[in-house]
Amino acid sequence: MHDCREDFPMVNDLSGWDFVFAFAKYGDEWRIQRRLFEQSFNVKASRKFEPQQCLASGDLLKWMLSSPDDFLDHFRRMTGEFIMDFTYGIDVQPLNDPYVTLAHDALQTLIIAGVPGRYLVDSFPILKHIPTWFPGAGFKRQAQKWRKLARGMMELPFAETQRQMGLGIARSSFASDSLNLLKDMDAGHAFFQERHVQTTAGTIYLGGTDTTVSALGTFILAMLANPEAQKKAQLDIDAITGGEALPTFQDRDSLPYISAIVKEVLRWQPVAPFAIPHRLTTEDEYGGYRLPAGSIVLGNAWALLHDESVYPDPHAFKPERFMLNGQLNAAVPDPEAAFGFGRRMCPGRHMANSSLWIAFAYILATFEIQKAVDSEGKVIEPTYEYQSGLGK
Numbered sequence: 001m002h003d004c005r006e007d008f009p010m011v012n013d014l015s016g017w018d019f020v021f022a023f024a025k026y027g028d029e030w031r032i033q034r035r036l037f038e039q040s041f042n043v044k045a046s047r048k049f050e051p052q053q054c055l056a057s058g059d060l061l062k063w064m065l066s067s068p069d070d071f072l073d074h075f076r077r078m079t080g081e082f083i084m085d086f087t088y089g090i091d092v093q094p095l096n097d098p099y100v101t102l103a104h105d106a107l108q109t110l111i112i113a114g115v116p117g118r119y120l121v122d123s124f125p126i127l128k129h130i131p132t133w134f135p136g137a138g139f140k141r142q143a144q145k146w147r148k149l150a151r152g153m154m155e156l157p158f159a160e161t162q163r164q165m166g167l168g169i170a171r172s173s174f175a176s177d178s179l180n181l182l183k184d185m186d187a188g189h190a191f192f193q194e195r196h197v198q199t200t201a202g203t204i205y206l207g208g209t210d211t212t213v214s215a216l217g218t219f220i221l222a223m224l225a226n227p228e229a230q231k232k233a234q235l236d237i238d239a240i241t242g243g244e245a246l247p248t249f250q251d252r253d254s255l256p257y258i259s260a261i262v263k264e265v266l267r268w269q270p271v272a273p274f275a276i277p278h279r280l281t282t283e284d285e286y287g288g289y290r291l292p293a294g295s296i297v298l299g300n301a302w303a304l305l306h307d308e309s310v311y312p313d314p315h316a317f318k319p320e321r322f323m324l325n326g327q328l329n330a331a332v333p334d335p336e337a338a339f340g341f342g343r344r345m346c347p348g349r350h351m352a353n354s355s356l357w358i359a360f361a362y363i364l365a366t367f368e369i370q371k372a373v374d375s376e377g378k379v380i381e382p383t384y385e386y387q388s389g390l391g392k
């Protein structure tokens with residue numbers, strides 16, 4: 001299948017998100033940024049960020065201890081801190097960090113602008129050319145305001161990394177490492193330019209925050225839905241650490257059940273049940289149906305991950321389905337569809353898997369996750385409801 005992305009004039013052309021390579025059409029610009037990204041975040045290279053992942057997960061435990069009920073806020077804060085750290089080498093401030101706040105506000109506008117069918121201009125792209133003052137052009141005035149946030153989110157943290165590099169105090173991060181690489185490369189041989197580092201870095205925050213937070217939230221629900229899984233994971237961790245220390249990435253092979261929990265969290269409640277829509281660049285055929293070029297294709301990750309013939313009893317949270325004789329069972333397919341499809345498959349999946357693994361392991365080593373009780377001591381059953389984000 002030859003696929004790219006659909007047009008989204010309200011998001012890309014008007015609201016300033018055309019720098020995000022996750023929304024880019026297939027072509028040289030997408031290829032350059034994807035390659036630049038994969039250079040830092042392939043399975044081997046992404047291991048370099050493990051110290052930052054441990055640091056952020058350690059902070060998470062402190063915040064959870066001080067106010068356990070606010071766990072979702074802590075997940076957001078941890079993810080923001082971690083992504084700013086490994087993308088730009090920026091230490092975020094404990095409260096109301098300007099970079100995290102700007103990125104958060106910008107993402108809220110994307111969630112509104114990205115709803116398919118909300119803006120007429122997405123169906124009739126010609127409308128993007130009408131003057132801003134024209135009656136009915138309120139969407140253009142709105143987009144002009146939002147554009148400042150989207151651009152700010154891409155430009156300001158990047159400028160901070162450049163400032164630190166100028167002073168010689170920048171630490172290793174995606175942005176500083178890539179800029180240093182560019183400096184060392186013979187101008188004729190570099191496959192990317194400075195602006196690609198800026199736009200790719202801007203895409204990382206967008207691709208990595210809400211997705212990771214959602215999976216962390218699902219983990220809490222999963223531990224409530226299956227307390228035996230929690231107990232088993234805790235016993236496994238204690239057997240390795242003696243209950244005296246936090247697990248480390250070196251323990252990953254000895255703790256396959258935690259890896260099974262990561263897989264099952266991603267399978268049970270996929271973060272993006274239809275991934276991001278793909279658009280066919282050439283005609284294709286599927287199951288006897290002709291799909292003309294330009295068709296929008298939604299990959300149904302939910303159906304694949306709840307296929308009974310592959311994952312029996314698919315609606316239950318059962319990490320054991322990925323295990324055999326105390327080890328991961330290679331015969332059970334990984335829930336890859338949780339990360340999308342084909343050449344647009346999530347390039348941040350190795351980071352996502354390891355961030356989730358260490359956060360789950362830290363939480364399980366130190367906390368007991370239980371259902372809340374009301375003032376009369378009666379257990380409150382969770383509703384297991386989700387809120388939609390982008391693409392509602």
Ligand code: HEM
Binds near residue numbers: 023204277343
């Ligand atoms: C649990 C965490 C995550 C999940 C479930 C997830 C899922 C996805 C999905 C479903 C897609 C769309 C794939 C498609 O179009 O078929 C995607 C794309 C993408 N993700 Fe992730 N993601 C996660 C974490 C991350 C992280 C941590 C990063 C960055 C470090 C990241 C960066 C990206 C980027 C850049 C794209 C666009 C790829 C392209 O269009 O070529 N993601 N992700």
